[in-house]
Amino acid sequence: MDTILILDFGSQTTELIGRRVRDLGVYTEIMPGDGALPDLSSVRGIILSGSPESVYTSRGAAPDKRIYTAGIPLLGICYGAQRMNTDLGGAVEALGTQEYGAVTVRLYPPAEAEHAAAFRERTAVFFVGFDRTAPLADILAGKIRPNEDPVSFVSWMSHGDTLTRLAPGFREYGRSVSGFPAVIVHEDYPWFGLQFHPEVTHCQRGLEILAAFVFGVCKCAPEWTMEQYVETVSRSIYRKVGDNPVLLLISGGVDSSVAGALLLKTLPEAQVHFMYLDTGLMRKDETLEVESGLTRLGARHLHSIRCEEEFLDALRGAEDPEVKRKIIGDLFITIQEREVAKLRLPPTYFLAQGTLYTDLIESGKGVGTKARLIKSHHNVGSPLVQAKREAGRIIEPLDRLYKDEARRLGGMLGMDRAVINRHPFPGPGLAVRIIGEVTKEKCAILREADAIYIAELKRRGLYDKIWQAFAVLLPVRSVGVAGDLRKYGWVLALRAVVSADGMTADVYPFLMGDIIEIATVITNTVKAVGRVTYDVSSKPPATIEWE
């Protein structure tokens, strides 16, 4: 399949580049910018990402120089453009200030007579989106027209370094209003450098630029469809596992459920085992929904283990968030190993997980350079998973997909919309939403309050507009009145954020009327809650979860 390879130098927006290109229907792979190059036979173009580093310091990573001789079109974005320019003999220096946010860029083709027809043609193809008469639909349909009317546009920049001397062969093709090179194009090769970020939605015409690169320059075919993905992955699962049993560890979340649906579509139902631990820290009715969802999809061997008491016993007295996480993670592994052993599967069985592409990126598992461990999945590091990984007996059928792609796949496989669109939920569950010590009583209060909150959001048509919403039970009680009586109830915090991937998040701007009404329903129904607050912290500096 035609692929765009993205070399990641650590920019916050590397994943966004991948997303945008995939939205155009072209498959992308992200790899560390300074890693060994993979087989390039299906790679039609390489994009060099931005970076928080400077090219002139030792921390500024450099790509394998073979990208400059592989005959593959290159697009450098921000640091990526500076990297190309430096690698090929140009200079980059600190600006002294920063160009940040919306910055107007003016394209000005150098005088035509100076340039070979190939250069004119290449720039015309690349900047086709800037021909006002050529809408995106025409680019996608391959009806590319020459750029006759280059225009100014508002780009999105974030850089403190600039190109001060262009490498031999590069031509400046656009400049920011502050007077710095914003677009460079090579005279002899299909190499482009942009100082701005076309992948950011605030960048005017950004998608057209990416589309022009991917289709016009790299000549990619838009082959990345979910149907195609299912076919390829199903074939490879089938080939890999043969008739060995497959055990899928189900968390209750979207990802593992979609992985389950895919396995059931690919393999005979009798071959697939599911294991789900009900830790007692799940959302209301979650266990029932997981069980009924999988059964509906044809699951035959569903091993659902009730272990609430074990978890609550282990958590007794623990208040520190890290201690709580460790207790849960360790116990999860212990119970999982004990219960898997009870299944008496042959040693040749395969272990399946609902790992997503972003999980690989976040845990630094060979994708990208960003070793930002945000989620500590119990499963990623468990000895059981490690052993299976070392034996080559692990399958992660979603590991090339982003979350919304996994959701789309779930829809295609006939999964319930409510399950597919469910907000993310952390592995340690309600334990990190009950601040301080976790007790059965507090779990019950939080579960009830959270369920009301979520039901109210759905009823008001707000649930799908929010990335993640949940309630948090604080270790604080406060005085109130109920009828004529004094009431001493728990304080509950509500959280709702919008986000693309959970890495950064903004507060969901409720209408005040909505949040007041929701709070009233909660305090009227859950008597133990006396007061409700709304958390207005974005990430950063706060995280999405409270612990």
Ligand code: XMP
């Ligand atoms: P934070 O709180 O770090 O969360 O801003 C980012 C996203 O990750 C989820 N999260 C977890 N997921 N195990 C998980 O599987 C965990 O330990 C964990 N902690 C946080 C969180 O719900 C949010 O979607």
